Each structure stands twice: as structure tokens, then as C-alpha cells.
Amino acid sequence: MSTVTQKKINTAQAINLALHDAMAFDSSVVVLGEDIADAQGGGVFKCTAGLSEKFGTGRVKSTPISEQAIAGAAVGGALAGLRPVAEIMLMNFMTVAMDQIVNHAAKLRFMTGGQTHVPLVIRTTTGAGFGTGGQHADYLEAWFAHTAGIKVVAPSTPADAYGLLLSCIFDDDPCIFIENLPLYFVPGEAPEPGVRVPIGKAKVVQEGSDITLVSYSRTLHDVIAVAKKLAKEGVSAEVIDLRTIAPLDMETVTASARKTGRVVVAHEAQVDFGVGAEIAARLHKELFGTLKAPVARVGAARSPVPFSKPLETEFVPTQSRILAAIRETLN
Amino acid sequence: MSTVTQKKINTAQAINLALHDAMAFDSSVVVLGEDIADAQGGGVFKCTAGLSEKFGTGRVKSTPISEQAIAGAAVGGALAGLRPVAEIMLMNFMTVAMDQIVNHAAKLRFMTGGQTHVPLVIRTTTGAGFGTGGQHADYLEAWFAHTAGIKVVAPSTPADAYGLLLSCIFDDDPCIFIENLPLYFVPGEAPEPGVRVPIGKAKVVQEGSDITLVSYSRTLHDVIAVAKKLAKEGVSAEVIDLRTIAPLDMETVTASARKTGRVVVAHEAQVDFGVGAEIAARLHKELFGTLKAPVARVGAARSPVPFSKPLETEFVPTQSRILAAIRETLN
Amino acid sequence: MSETNNPGKQVLLEIYRIASLIKQADDRFIELIKAGQIASPYYSPRGQELIPAAISVNLRADDTVVTTYRGIHDQLAKGIPLKPFVAELLGRATGTCKGKGGPMHVTHVASGLPVTTGIVGAGLPIANGLAWAAQLEGTDQVTVVNFGDGASNIGAFHEALNLAAVWKLPVIFVCQNNGYAEHTRYDLGTGAATIADRAIGYGIPGVEVDGNDAVAMWKAANAAVARARAGEGPTLIEANTFRFRGHLLGDDSHYIPKSEMAAAVAADPLPRFRAWLIEQGFATDGQLADVEATNAAAFEEAVQFGLASPYPDISELERDVVAEGVPA
């Protein structure tokens, strides 16, 4: 998605902009979540600031601390023709709302034989780095990607956050929209107003010929940094930002892997049974016998998220671990 | 696990036997769940029959319909030195208890720096075949396997159910014990009293040289049936019952794959982001360049579980789909 | 809460028509299951017929009803068309859900039955969302959500009632208290003296009513529906009743004392209501027999339609997972 303007905004602002534009564009778009209305500060991360003042507290509702009720109200509202955007403050809190998301939102279209559908978005954020410890920073995208009927999106830039959120809001099926806490505050290229980024399309962030680096969300930025280092050594890396986890854009990933013959997948979620496993399994099959090295996977340490700073710093897929995996894959 | 006796029992009986033996052996073993006490019938599937009569309603407690309270009581009991075995009637109902399992049971050992540990077992059952429709038959093992700190077990025979349940009960960390509803009623070789089956050890059910078939839970039986058909055609299949999903016994799987060069993984869970992906990703790496064909994955249809019989029958990984995947892998 | 209204003769006869249709449907389904023509667990509502019958006559076609696996009484009361209804229980392509939902999940959007869940308590938060949409759009539609006594102990119940109270949603929470949650007697699983008491914890009206008394049930529903339509917010109704046929078909109710069962059977609300209607001169035995005969004929026609209908094509596994033409 190219853009003309040079203005920079951060992801929190981009999300806010997308919500404003979507609500102005379509009166069926409604927003709910804890502390999201302006009287409560417009969201703890300010992503929903100004919405209730502009669109009223009927369409923009702060809720009690009741994630099952939040998700359920979103499901019911969607069944009744609304396009609810529910904020589940942090991804770990989705663990109390899994029933509504997995047993209901994901399935009702099918279980009703197509009589109904559930066009809702659940926005949530996560990610290590701010010392929030073991219960506030998990990446659980693989759970939802494993569930038929749900789309999973995880942008890494403000512009993609804007364009993908619009696409999710106007998609006719449930979407899990995964934001990253540290990225909220990182400025980037501003989006083009109203321009939607398609769900299910990865983005080649940087073209290259020696190796393919696949990532998404915050980790993508570390991958880009590592790619820059490699460039200085004369290694040409192609960097792909998945942007959508489900459905996976294997066309883009496979095309790149076919070209480079070497692939490293990096994400902040656990490696085992994670998104990297699905990508590796598919590349192994689709490019059988043609890859020059096995697909490498880099992820978080095999532990809960630790509090202590030095541990938290090493917990995530660090640039040095990403680099090590690349070097191993190159040899 | 070999056994001398010729007596046959089914998996429901094996589970019941393991619970009786564990409770008799160690007074810290306690059991809780909906309708599990004898006054309520000893469990809807009778797996807990006779326990409350023998060990009292203090150690064997029926609960309200409150899965969060059930899982939480198990976590707290475990922290206090008990070895709770909680029954979550069906796996889909674990969606309302995910917080206690994933944010607490799995993490407290780490988050307390080893001051505490959580030796609980959550028994649950699932599986299509009985016309229970979209919200009563999902396989969600990949979610738990993706979570650090939890073990995931899914036996396919009465003897393994008995021996693995004992191991899980006496393991010092949380275990998710996945039973299969249709298998409850299938008789098999009786276990040797008191003999535990180790967690994390797959079982070579049948040795073979042409192809490796990896499965677990109910699907394993279809795989065995297909292997028998293949034998008649002179195809020698090695059949592996994983028995434990996390930690995966890749040693056994890899050794077999190294020998046969061809692997098919079959399970009733969704293929995408499922257990088969992790196995394929690891084999691809560990045996890079030596496999004769890509690892094939067979799973449920990419949909919720349908009610209508003909659809339900085709939803699961049928023998014909397993066979087709094998043939493709053999050529 | 005004309970001054009274149901008239026509309303009472309509309640009887619906309740007797439910009983006939239940009897017939059990025959079909025993004949192996429905392969699924089946949760009989026998004994609870008067509750939805007395509620539904207070509802409009555009009001919505959310129910559970034990829901054929609620669905029939809301007016689901019989042919696609029966076909759904039979898993046929002509069913309301093309056979994909089945007995535990019968829905029919056109009849105001958008969600039937098999997860205890899950319908309550969803009902709030339906009511929120009506509130936003300024229609005066109401949503009735049915659940059991056992469901009142799950977290979703609590979160949903509290949210509905705080948002003043037009929802009627109907707890059909049949005294048992599966095999667990009310008091063994529930700390509250009455489910209605729990309304205090949400600052909303909590009404305990004899769900086996058509007039009392009608009055409670009438008042709650009026309150919801007027924008005054939700009501929790506890309708006391009993289930005669166990938790699911095959359950021998061993956990129910023989005396309790005997007393309940002796007080079967349906024949009692029938006798009362005659005794009060609202109808003659013959007139009610005609109603039953008409029901029976219509229902049997639906059964034959269902049995003659094809099963869905295997390709239906790929359909309705996500919107047409979009990769799943």
C-alpha cells in the first residue's frame, strides 16, 4: 500500500483513525470494551479516544470487567446486523472469552446453515517489553488460526493497522485483530484515508535473493533490522510481513522461498505448535526437494513471560537469535 | 506395555480403574467435576463411578456447572498439596476455563520462581461420531501443546488410558488428559494393575518399512485399519501412536521416518496449525533432504463439526482420506 | 411492575394449542429416535411446555428468543415452521440449518430464533447483543433468553445480567428451573434460596413464578415484556417447573426420589391446564380435542416431509464456514 503523504502517525493513532472513519462511514459499526468511552479516557491506550463524543455512548459503550459479556454482546449485535468492534484490553484476557469466540462467533454461520453470520472484530493487544510479567504479554494467534471460521490479523505498521482494521470491520466474518503494545508508540508512514488493506495478503517489505525472512507484528521490525545488518555483509534478504495469519498467504511466501531456497520464520509466540510450524510444514510440502536448507523457526523462549528485565529482554526472539538462525540457514 | 491377563475392559472402565487405584494409593488425590459423585451417577460417562462411595464426598466432589470454579479449585488444591483430577465433561467446555489452565496452572511454577507447582490433571473427552453437533466434539490439543508448562496426553487404548492417567496424576505439573467419547465403549487389553505408562513416550503399534503413519486418540484405530488393508497389498506400514502430544516424542517418530522415508500424520483436529504441522516442521528439519516424500497431513474437514450424519461421517479423517494421503505419499 | 393484566380466553386457548403441540412433538420425536431415525442426544422439554407457551403469546414476530439444547418447546412456541423444523432434527437438507445444526442447535432467523446454544449459559451474553441492537435502532423489540437452574451458576449468567442491568437492555432472562442440572439437585449446586434472589445482585426485578401455572406465567411474562418494551430494562424470571423425561433421552432419573417424580407426574401441568380450561368454561373437551387433532395432523405432515427429504450434499462441509468465495 503506497501513500503520498509524508505525515507520520503511530499505531494507536492509526487504530483510532480507522475506528473514526469506519463509524462515520457506516452507522452499523459499534464499539465496546472496558474504559473505551471518553468519560473513561477513551481506552487505556487511547485507541478509542473521541469516538463516544462523536458517535454517542449508544454506539460506543464502556463495559464492566466482563469479557464473556463483551464478546457475547458483540456476537449478538453482529447477529442482529451490527458490525461490533470489541476491545479485549490484553490478549491474555481472551482466555476468559474463548467460548463466545470459538464456539459461537466462529461457528454460527455454519451451524445455522448460513442463515446468520457474525461480522465482528475483536481487537486486542499484547507483547513483551514493558515489564508486565507472565499474564499480560502472550501471543495466542495460533489458537484462533487453528479454528475454522475465524480470520486472524496482526499488523506491524500504522498504515497496515489502519487499512487492515477497516477490512476486518467490513468483513462479514469474525476477525481477531492483534495489536502490539510497544508498537503503539512507534511512528510510521500515515495511511491513505479510506484505503483498505486486503485480509490474507502478505507484504514483501524488502526484496532479496539469498534468503526469505517471514515475520509479523513487532518481531517484523527486528527482522528488518537484522536484514539491514546482513545487507552490509552482502547478504540479500527478502523480508515478508505476513500481516494476516489466517488465512495464510502462502502464495507470496512460497514464491519467495522458491526464489531464495532458504527461509526463516520469526514470531514472538512460542515456537512449538506455533505459526512457524504451519508455514514450515507447507513449504516443506509445496517446495519439496527444492529448498537449500530446512525452514528455521525463531520464537519466544519456552517459558511464560518473565518479569525481570534481563530475562524479558532474552525471552523474545532477539535480533541475535534471529541472526543466528539466519546464519545457520545460510550455511 | 505388555500384559499377561487376557481380560478385556473398555476405556471408560480403564479410567475408572486408574482413578480408584490412584485414590487408594495416595490420599492427596482428589476428584471433582459435574455429576461425578455416585449420588449424581458417578459421572455422565461413569468414569468416576464408585469413587465417592469408596473415598467419600470430601475427596470426590460433584460441582455446580462452573468450569472456571472447577479449574480454579483444582489449581488452588494443587498449590496446597493435593493432586486434583478435574473432569471437564467435554473439551469444548474448556473454552470457559482457559484462563485458569493457561494463565495459572501452566505458569505458576515459573511465576513463583519454583516456590509452587501445580500437579493437577484435567480430564476431558471429545470426538465426533455421536451426532452431538458443532459445540461438543472439537479437538483442541494444539492450544495446550502451544502453551509452555502443560503436558498433553491423548491415549487410544484402555491400557494406555489407565497407565497414562496414573502417570499424569503423579506428575508434578499440569496435564491435560484427552479422552475420546466413542472409544469409551470399545474393549481392549486390560492394563497391568499399578503399571504407569510414561508421559512423552510414543508407541510403535506396528513395525513397518515402507511408510510411517503417526496418529493418536480415535483416529489411530482408523490408521491401523488402513495399515491392515495396505499390508494385503504388500505395503509395510509402521504405525506410531503418539499417546503424548506435549512433550512430543520426536525420537521415536524421527527414527521411524529415517527408516521409511515417508510419513503421514492423521488426527481428528483441524489440519491447519494442528499437531501435524509441528511434526512435519520438525521432521523436515531433522531429516532434511533424506525424506522420500513430503510429510502428509490428514485431519478433520475445515469446518465446525456438522450434525447431519452423512456430513459428520465425512468430517473426520476417514479411512479413505487417510488411504489417499498414503498412496500419494508412496508415489 | 404491574401484574394487573389478565390473559383472555383466546390467549389461554392459544397457550393450550402451543403447549399441546409441544407435547405431541416431543412424543413423536421420541418415537422417531427409538425407531433410529434421529441419531443424536435428545433433551425432552416434557413438563415445561406452559412456560414458553405463556411467554410467546406476549411476543411479536420480530422479538427474538434465544434458547438451548433443551429448546424445542421454546422454538415451537415462537412459531418455527414445522416442516423445516422437523427436517432439521432429522439432519436433512430441507432443515432450517440444512441439517448442519441439529437437535441441539435448531435456529430459524425468520421466526426470531437466531441462536440455540449447547454451551450452558452462553446464550445470555448473546441475548444482550441482540437487545443492544434493538435498543440502538430504537425498535421496541425485546429478547427472551431461556436457560436452566444449573446455568445460573456459570459465569456467563452473572456477566450477562449485570451488563443488561447497567445498559438497561430489553432482555427477559427466563430461568426454567426444573429442579435439576443433569443429575444434580438444585440445592446441591446452587447457593441461592431462589434464582430470583440473584436479581438483587444486579439491581433488577427478580420474579419467582409457578411455570406450570399458565396464568401466573403469562402475567409474569406480560409484565417483564412491557417493562422491556418501555425501555425500563431487564427482568429475571424464575419459572419453577419439572422435567419428566430425564436430562436426556435414556436417562432413567435414578437421582430423582420416586416420591418426587410421582408427585410431579400427578401434577402434570398440561392435563391440569386442559381440565382447568374446560372447568372454567373456556373450551369443551371436544374443542380441545379438535385443537390436538389439528396439531397432530400438521405435525405428522411435517414428519413425513422431513423423512422424505434428502440429506445435505457432502459439499455442504465447505459451505457456510465463511462468506462465499472467501478463503477459509
Next chain:
Amino acid sequence: MSETNNPGKQVLLEIYRIASLIKQADDRFIELIKAGQIASPYYSPRGQELIPAAISVNLRADDTVVTTYRGIHDQLAKGIPLKPFVAELLGRATGTCKGKGGPMHVTHVASGLPVTTGIVGAGLPIANGLAWAAQLEGTDQVTVVNFGDGASNIGAFHEALNLAAVWKLPVIFVCQNNGYAEHTRYDLGTGAATIADRAIGYGIPGVEVDGNDAVAMWKAANAAVARARAGEGPTLIEANTFRFRGHLLGDDSHYIPKSEMAAAVAADPLPRFRAWLIEQGFATDGQLADVEATNAAAFEEAVQFGLASPYPDISELERDVVAEGVPA
């Protein structure tokens, strides 16, 4: 519920010692955070000190207390040793959790602090399990679980109180009602007139008390603990209080009316209690100043210990995930 007991002088002074220690700790932590020596969100308990102080003097060392991210007051009151406590907030290897837990998750099993959760409401079901173990083993230990007003709206609260009631567990559910859940005022998120009212829905005692009144708080806790020890079951205590320093450090409390904040500050329970102790002749200003000085010295020693302690080795990432020597 007998509230006849009264705290004696020694008890009142101990309550003050604890409460003032909590305030001193809070002040010091905020200094450390502003100095960049703790890198984590911090949830100040300032204003709520008297609640755990008055509860803890009713507890035994072997009783357990479950708390939340806003928990340093509960932890200090239960008697957590200061050095490993401070070290944990600083993320050091000498911390109670080797620095792996951090400010939101400080636990110390030896002090009866086995669980501190960051998930709203999650501590309540876990408290039931701790109490169940005590009930089974026939010890008369009790478990106190602390949570906020907002937490009373989440499903886990409901399920936990109901289970505790039905199982007659020795649990004291303490809702520290500070009037706000993050930025949401009590009445905007909670349908109940009082949280204590919700006890009716579980058939257990619900006690509303001024949590800023040490004597009233002590009496409520004393009665609830006695009831639990006697095997008579759980109690829900709603302790009304106020938080002075926002939801978490950095929160400017913009959502709290200036007048409300001013009134609260004017009624700060800690100086009020201090003045009352002197006025009642329980202590002189000098004696209380000594208590504060002793606290301060001990706490500063702990801070220096923490600051001088090493961070955990990176290998700690692999440790404590599962039992030693077992593959994760």
C-alpha cells in the same frame, strides 16, 4: 454473626504498624519507579492500608491470602519478609520469585501468599481450592482472597462464591471497593446497590463495612474468620475505601471529580487513625513516630538489599517451567 469482639490496644497498634509500613513502602516504591529503578506498571494501594492491616491481625501464619496486581498492602500485612519482597519488585534473583514474578505477581508461600494474580477475578476460584485442601485435611486454616469492586462483575467471582457456599469452604471474600475499576465509576459498571448484596445470591453472609475504619474492619474480619474456622462457610465482605494514586502510576485520575478526590484526601484514613489512637490514649505521638522510624529503617535496609542484589541469570528462563529434569 457475632460482632461483639473488640480489638485491644496491642491489636490496634499492630494495625497501625502494618498500615504505616504499607504507606512507607508505597511512597518508597514510587520514588524508585520515578528513579527508573523499577520498570513495570505499579498499582498503588495508598488509601486502602487499613483493610489488610485489620484483617491480618485476625489471621494465623498458616492461613493463606490471595491477592492481585494491587497487592503490596495485602502482602506486607501478611508478613512477607521485606528483603526478598523488595528484591522481587526490583526483579532481582534474591526476590521471593527470583524476579520472575514481579510487582503484579509477588508471592511468598512461606508467608501464606501462594498466589497473586493479574487476571481480574481469577484469584477467587483458586482461593476455594486452597480452602478445600484445608477443609479436607481438617486443619482450621482459612483463606482470605482480596479483589476489587470491578472484579465483582466477572464470571469467576460468581462461580467462586457459589461453589464456596455450596461446599461451605473456609474462605473470606474481601472486596476492596475503592469506587473505581480502572477509570469506570462503580455505578457505571455494577448493577448491584452494594457488592455485599450479592451474597444473597449465594446464601452466605454479606457484610458492608467502612474499610477506612480500623475497628469496624477488624470486627468484620474477626467475625468472618471465626465463622470460617468454625466450618460455617464463607463470608463476603465489602470494604469501602478509596485509592489516592489512580489505577496505576501515571494515571492522573481525570475521571474522578475533583470534589470527590478532595473529600477523600481530607478523610485520609491513615492520619485519621493515627490521630484517633493518640486521642484515645492508645499511644503518644512519639510512640507512633518510633513505630514509623523503625518501619522506615527496616524498609530502607530492604531497599538497599534489593538494589545491591544481582539480576537472575538468563538460564532462569529454562528453569521452573516444569519440574527439574523433565522435558518441557
